[in-house]
Amino acid sequence: MTQVAETSLHRVVIVGGGFGGLYAAKSLQRSPVQVTLIDRRNFHLFQPLLYQVATGSLSPADISSPLRGILSHCKNTSVLMDEVIDIDPQQQIVKMQGQDIAYDSLIVATGVSHHYFGNDHWKTTAPGLKTVEDALEMRRRIFSAFETAEKELDPEKRQAWLTFVIVGGGPTGVELAGAIADLAFKTLKKDFRSIDTAEAKILLLEGMDRLLPPYPPDLSEKAAIALTKLGVTVRTKTLVTNIEDNIVTAKQGDHIEQIPARTILWAAGIKASGMGKVLADCTGVSLDRMGRVLVEPDLSIAGHPNIFVIGDLANFAHQGEKPLPGVAPVAVQEGKYIAKLITAQLRGNTLQPFHYAEVGNLAVIGQNEAVADLGFVKLSGFFAWFVWIFAHIYYLIEFDNKLVVMIQWGWSYFTRNRGARLITGEGTFGQVETGNGDERSPSERKSPVEV
Amino acid sequence: MTQVAETSLHRVVIVGGGFGGLYAAKSLQRSPVQVTLIDRRNFHLFQPLLYQVATGSLSPADISSPLRGILSHCKNTSVLMDEVIDIDPQQQIVKMQGQDIAYDSLIVATGVSHHYFGNDHWKTTAPGLKTVEDALEMRRRIFSAFETAEKELDPEKRQAWLTFVIVGGGPTGVELAGAIADLAFKTLKKDFRSIDTAEAKILLLEGMDRLLPPYPPDLSEKAAIALTKLGVTVRTKTLVTNIEDNIVTAKQGDHIEQIPARTILWAAGIKASGMGKVLADCTGVSLDRMGRVLVEPDLSIAGHPNIFVIGDLANFAHQGEKPLPGVAPVAVQEGKYIAKLITAQLRGNTLQPFHYAEVGNLAVIGQNEAVADLGFVKLSGFFAWFVWIFAHIYYLIEFDNKLVVMIQWGWSYFTRNRGARLITGEGTFGQVETGNGDERSPSERKSPVEV
Numbered sequence: 001m002t003q004v005a006e007t008s009l010h011r012v013v014i015v016g017g018g019f020g021g022l023y024a025a026k027s028l029q030r031s032p033v034q035v036t037l038i039d040r041r042n043f044h045l046f047q048p049l050l051y052q053v054a055t056g057s058l059s060p061a062d063i064s065s066p067l068r069g070i071l072s073h074c075k076n077t078s079v080l081m082d083e084v085i086d087i088d089p090q091q092q093i094v095k096m097q098g099q100d101i102a103y104d105s106l107i108v109a110t111g112v113s114h115h116y117f118g119n120d121h122w123k124t125t126a127p128g129l130k131t132v133e134d135a136l137e138m139r140r141r142i143f144s145a146f147e148t149a150e151k152e153l154d155p156e157k158r159q160a161w162l163t164f165v166i167v168g169g170g171p172t173g174v175e176l177a178g179a180i181a182d183l184a185f186k187t188l189k190k191d192f193r194s195i196d197t198a199e200a201k202i203l204l205l206e207g208m209d210r211l212l213p214p215y216p217p218d219l220s221e222k223a224a225i226a227l228t229k230l231g232v233t234v235r236t237k238t239l240v241t242n243i244e245d246n247i248v249t250a251k252q253g254d255h256i257e258q259i260p261a262r263t264i265l266w267a268a269g270i271k272a273s274g275m276g277k278v279l280a281d282c283t284g285v286s287l288d289r290m291g292r293v294l295v296e297p298d299l300s301i302a303g304h305p306n307i308f309v310i311g312d313l314a315n316f317a318h319q320g321e322k323p324l325p326g327v328a329p330v331a332v333q334e335g336k337y338i339a340k341l342i343t344a345q346l347r348g349n350t351l352q353p354f355h356y357a358e359v360g361n362l363a364v365i366g367q368n369e370a371v372a373d374l375g376f377v378k379l380s381g382f383f384a385w386f387v388w389i390f391a392h393i394y395y396l397i398e399f400d401n402k403l404v405v406m407i408q409w410g411w412s413y414f415t416r417n418r419g420a421r422l423i424t425g426e427g428t429f430g431q432v433e434t435g436n437g438d439e440r441s442p443s444e445r446k447s448p449v450e451v
Numbered sequence: 452m453t454q455v456a457e458t459s460l461h462r463v464v465i466v467g468g469g470f471g472g473l474y475a476a477k478s479l480q481r482s483p484v485q486v487t488l489i490d491r492r493n494f495h496l497f498q499p500l501l502y503q504v505a506t507g508s509l510s511p512a513d514i515s516s517p518l519r520g521i522l523s524h525c526k527n528t529s530v531l532m533d534e535v536i537d538i539d540p541q542q543q544i545v546k547m548q549g550q551d552i553a554y555d556s557l558i559v560a561t562g563v564s565h566h567y568f569g570n571d572h573w574k575t576t577a578p579g580l581k582t583v584e585d586a587l588e589m590r591r592r593i594f595s596a597f598e599t600a601e602k603e604l605d606p607e608k609r610q611a612w613l614t615f616v617i618v619g620g621g622p623t624g625v626e627l628a629g630a631i632a633d634l635a636f637k638t639l640k641k642d643f644r645s646i647d648t649a650e651a652k653i654l655l656l657e658g659m660d661r662l663l664p665p666y667p668p669d670l671s672e673k674a675a676i677a678l679t680k681l682g683v684t685v686r687t688k689t690l691v692t693n694i695e696d697n698i699v700t701a702k703q704g705d706h707i708e709q710i711p712a713r714t715i716l717w718a719a720g721i722k723a724s725g726m727g728k729v730l731a732d733c734t735g736v737s738l739d740r741m742g743r744v745l746v747e748p749d750l751s752i753a754g755h756p757n758i759f760v761i762g763d764l765a766n767f768a769h770q771g772e773k774p775l776p777g778v779a780p781v782a783v784q785e786g787k788y789i790a791k792l793i794t795a796q797l798r799g800n801t802l803q804p805f806h807y808a809e810v811g812n813l814a815v816i817g818q819n820e821a822v823a824d825l826g827f828v829k830l831s832g833f834f835a836w837f838v839w840i841f842a843h844i845y846y847l848i849e850f851d852n853k854l855v856v857m858i859q860w861g862w863s864y865f866t867r868n869r870g871a872r873l874i875t876g877e878g879t880f881g882q883v884e885t886g887n888g889d890e891r892s893p894s895e896r897k898s899p900v901e902v
Contacts, residue, residue: 042598042874059510061871068642069872078644081598081874098602132875147493147532151549191519193529420512421520423493423532424583425876 009034009076010346013094013103015084015275017044017067020109020311020331027339029074032346036101038094040083042066048328048392050129051172054138054265055179056421064132084110084275087282089304105342108275108293109311109335112326115269115290122243126264129172136425138265142180143423145263146188149195156260162200163261165248167240168268169206170213171363174223176265177204178366181230183421186367202231203259205238205250207268212371214325215361219371222380226365240268270326272313283307288315292323297353298341299334308341310334316354329359362388460485460527461797464545464554466535466726468495468518471560471762471782478790480525483797487552489545491534493517499779499843501580502623505589505716506630507872515583535561535726538733540755556793559726559744560762560786563777566720566741573694577715580623587876589716593631594874596714597639600646607711613651614712616699618691619719620657621664622814625674627716628655629817632681634872637818653682654710656689656701658719663822665776666812670822673831677816691719721777723764734758739766743774748804749792750785759792761785767805780810813839 010033014021017039025037046063053060071077082096087106094101114128127137142164149161164180166173184200191197204211204227210220211227211234224234235252242249248259272291280287285301286294292315295301299308299316311331317323324330333356341351360374362384370384379387461484465472468490476488497514504511522528533547538557545552565579578588593615600612613635617628635651642648655662655678661671662678662685675685686703693700699710723742731738736752737745743766746752750759750767762782768774775781784807792802811825813835821835830838 042594042872059512059871060875061510061873064873066642066872068639072641079642080602082602132873136875143493151531151533188519190523191517191530420510421493421517422512422515422583424511424587 010342011036011102011104012107012342013038013101013105014107014109015039015094016109016111016311016313017041017079018047018109018111018311018331019328020335021107022067022070023332023335024107024109024310024339025071025074025077025335027336028342029076031076031339031343033076033105033342035074035077036080036103037067037071037077038080038082038084038096038101039067040081042068042079042081044070045132047130050132050135051175051179053132053135053420054129054176055142055183056139057179059420060132060135084278087278087307089283089307092306104306106307107335107338108279108307108309108313109331110273110275110313112270112272112290112292112312114266115271116266117269119243122266125243125246126167126266128266129176138176139421140423140425141263142183143421146184146192146195146197147423148262150192151194158195159199159201160246160260161262162195162197163259164200164202164263164265165259165261166202166204166265166267167248168266169204169208169211169234169236170267171361173204173206173265173267174211174227174363174365176267177202177227177232177234178230178364178369181227181232182366185231187421198231200231201233201261203233203235203261205240205248206234206236207239209237211236212361212363215363215371215373216378219361219373219378219380223363223365223371226369226371226380230366230369270312276313279307279309288323290315298351299338299354308338310338316356324356325361327361330356333357362391364388461793462487462553462555463558463793464489464552464556465558465560466490466545467560467562467762467764468492468530469498469560469562469762469782470779471786472558473518473521474783474786475558475560475761475789476522476525476528476786478787479793480527482527482790482794484527484556484793486525486528487531487554488518488522488528489531489533489535489547489552490518491532493519493530493532495521496583498581501583501586502626502630504583504586504871505580505627506593506634507590508630510871511583511586535729538729538758540734540758543757555757557758558786558789559730559758559760559764560782561724561726561764563721563723563741563743563763565717566722567717568720570694573717576694576697577618577717579717580627589627590872591874591876592714592716593634594872597635597643597646597648598874599713601643602645609646610650610652611697611711612713613646613648614654614710615651615714615716616654616656616710616712617716617718618656618699619717620655620659620662620685620687621718622812624655624657624716624718625662625678625814625816627718628653628678628683628685629681629815629820632678632683633817636682638872649682651682652684652712654684654686654712656691656699657685657687658690660688662687663812663814666814666822666824667829670824670829670831674814674816674822677820677822677831681817681820721763727764730758730760739774741766749802750789750805759789761789767807775807776812778812781807784808813842815839 012033012035014037022044025035028035043064043066049063052058067079082098084096086095092103113130116122145161149158152158166177181202184197188197211223212220227234238250238252241251248261250257276287276291276293283304293309295309295314295316301307312326315323337354344351358375362372364370368382368385370388372379372384372387463484463486465488473495476486479486494515494517500514503509519530533549535547537546543554564581567573596612600609603609615631617624632653635648639648662674663671678685689701689703692702699712701708727738727742727744734755744760746760746765746767752758763777766774788805795802809826813823815821819833819836821839823830823835823838
């Protein structure tokens with residue numbers, strides 16, 4: 001309790017430095033409160049661009065910014081890199097690995113992670129995309145697949161290395177599929193001598209009847225057409241029933257298909273982070289099927305008016321509407337709302353319930369190609385792509401490296417290059433370890449020398 | 452043998468895609484030869500800037516470039532991502548993990564790695580800096596140390612987290628010490644609330660009587676003065692005799708000092724990569740004390756005029772001179788020389804022995820501060836720093852991301868910011884695992900929830 005023991009100011013503790021937590025902290029900087037932001041990472045991650053790290057366009061640092069740096073001018077704010085273990089709403093204490101901290105108001109904004117619908121063993125074979133490490137793992141697999149294909153003499157095995165299956169046709173799946181198509185059919189075309197990267201198969205599988213289910217149907221249609229033109233095979237109404245031995249089993253109605261694929265990327269399910277369960281256990285609040293916390297009209301939780309849940313972890317679904325989607329603008333607006341609410345309460349005032357101001361939905365498909373639903377107008381093609389760029393630069397405004405990212409984009413736009421296509425990290429060399437990748441036992445492999 | 456089986460052209464196989472191998476391949480692009488470049492990584496690494504990754508200024512992709520991309524316009528060149536296991540000089544075959552490949556001329560340029568002088572167990576506690584993974588590990592430790600210090604209440608333990616010991620006063624050690632001083636005393640100054648990062652101790656230990664031993668003594672002197680001004684404690688004639696329990700034991704003459712330090716970085720010793728031993732075993736060539744291959748005046752090895760060793764792996768020390776230093780310009784010139792030699796030999800011509808054209812020595816110390824020995828002139832201060840920038844941009848000319856790196860530099864120069872100070876990778880959270888970091892047993896730590 002180093003940070004707050006000495007003060008008599010109202011103590012706000014924020015758990016999670018994503019869009020929700022960060023904007024709450026920033027919006028409280030002129031309020032008479034003492035803010036502590038806890039995150040187990042030391043940086044804020046601009047998640048909407050994570051797929052560009054996974055596909056070798058940007059580096060992790062291009063879309064990340066150290067939390068301390070972003071908040072260093074907020075003099076009433078401390079950042080703690082720690083991991084929350086428990087909450088005690090009676091004592092008003094947050095318990096971390098290293099220490100405890102007391103709060104007057106608590107904001108929980110810890111987001112969501114992947115969900116494999118009861119098939120957690122698919123995780124090693126079909127990684128998801130939530131963290132920097134996830135993105136680097138995807139990058140490693142994608143580029144290692146091309147490298148291994150280049151060395152593979154057996155045509156069937158080679159095709160399996162050149163087959164990329166993306167499970168889930170939401171924005172992340174659409175963006176990944178488009179970016180991999182760009183790679184295979186454009187960026188890498190001249191780089192290999194034995195394989196023709198244009199022989200790559202990129203399959204995007206979606207369980208619903210159309211891509212981008214939350215978007216208007218005509219944009220879903222346009223996205224599918226644009227992806228197909230890029231060379232992606234789009235399969236809707238298709239469920240993945242098994243992933244084993246580098247074979248994806250997909251079911252479309254009565255038709256069952258076995259797809260040999262060495263690279264399988266998961267963009268299908270999400271579940272709430274563990275803090276949802278912690279809150280349910282200590283406050284009795286209800287969770288939805290995905291583990292998200294059902295919140296009150298002011299984003300607090302029932303019976304605990306000083307505990308708020310915002311961002312992807314919150315299920316805000318009043319007046320019988322669908323829950324607000326797990327996108328950055330929702331989290332940002334919620335973070336700002338809570339800051340205003342706490343400040344108003346300290347002055348003895350009240351505030352209207354939270355109302356989300358729709359800013360639209362965007363998904364990028366490839367170079368010059370996106371779909372956008374801005375409410376008053378729906379866009380596709382180059383103009384939607386332009387809106388997408390603009391929206392992202394607007395939010396990146398908090399980032400020191402905005403300029404660098406813009407130039408990286410401009411550069412790769414004109415050169416069609418992707419400079420960050422490094423294969424790094426554990427198991428870097430050679431065959432990708434996809435759980436059951438290499439037929440040889442470790443003892444059969446000769447001990448390599450350093451190169 | 453997919454790549455070369457069909458051709459009757461002279462087959463050049465290059466092992467290693469560092470400066471030597473890469474420049475050999477590029478210089479052979481118009482010769483009537485078939486080139487295969489083998490590397491176990493898919494990218495060329497601009498190693499002189501690796502310390503900037505370790506200290507959070509640049510991202511790995513900023514100083515790396517995919518080998519296939521660099522060589523895609525060299526139509527006579529194939530790139531193979533594979534690991535060499537053995538060489539058969541009689542059959543003229545290079546054996547890899549996945550396949551074998553035949554050569555007419557072989558160029559080995561696999562460089563060097565760290566050396567702990569018989570204390571390999573120091574490796575976990577005091578990591579070295581040769582690969583991208585090394586740099587990210589250093590970055591993780593440096594920034595985690597500040598984070599842990601911020602949470603530590605015990606003043607002694609806190610000081611240990613704020614103590615950084617760099618072992619080895621060569622260019623890498625000098626550059627690391629200067630960069631960490633910049634971090635502690637400038638960049639991070641406003642970011643923490645409990646600690647004053649200016650209380651950090653940065654110790655640079657060198658066994659010889661001065662820093663930068665290969666440089667002229669007055670530049671060593673200037674480097675020491677500049678580092679001291681930056682806040683670095685420079686200790687020469689100081690040998691590390693033990694590293695244990697987060698304590699560095701240093702011996703200066705008869706004086707023995709115990710330095711409690713949580714971050715220990717190794718910039719002291721190097722040894723040849725394993726390919727040196729492979730070559731010695733199969734050709735009988737002599738190695739020096741560091742395992743480097745003694746080469747003939749034309750960089751071939753004795754009795755094998757078609758096997759060449761270049762770059763850091765070669766000991767080129769004719770006419771009784773000291774071996775050429777392990778720096779990029781030597782490797783580049785050697786790579787170009789071999790390309791010329793092979794081309795000349797194919798035309799039935801001979802070539803003069805290799806002669807290194809001295810380009811000088813450079814080491815950067817901090818922002819605006821460097822030392823340079825250009826032979827005809829010695830520089831220090833801002834002007835040397837300017838020469839350093841210019842030299843690096845000149846060599847980065849092969850890189851697509853030259854522009855981006857320049858802008859990153861310009862940006863961080865004016866803002867004094869280091870945007871890439873992310874803590875990522877294994878064991879990312881909380882205490883740094885330095886082999887004996889956390890006093891608690893794993894079972895004593897509560898299972899954390901996701902934040």
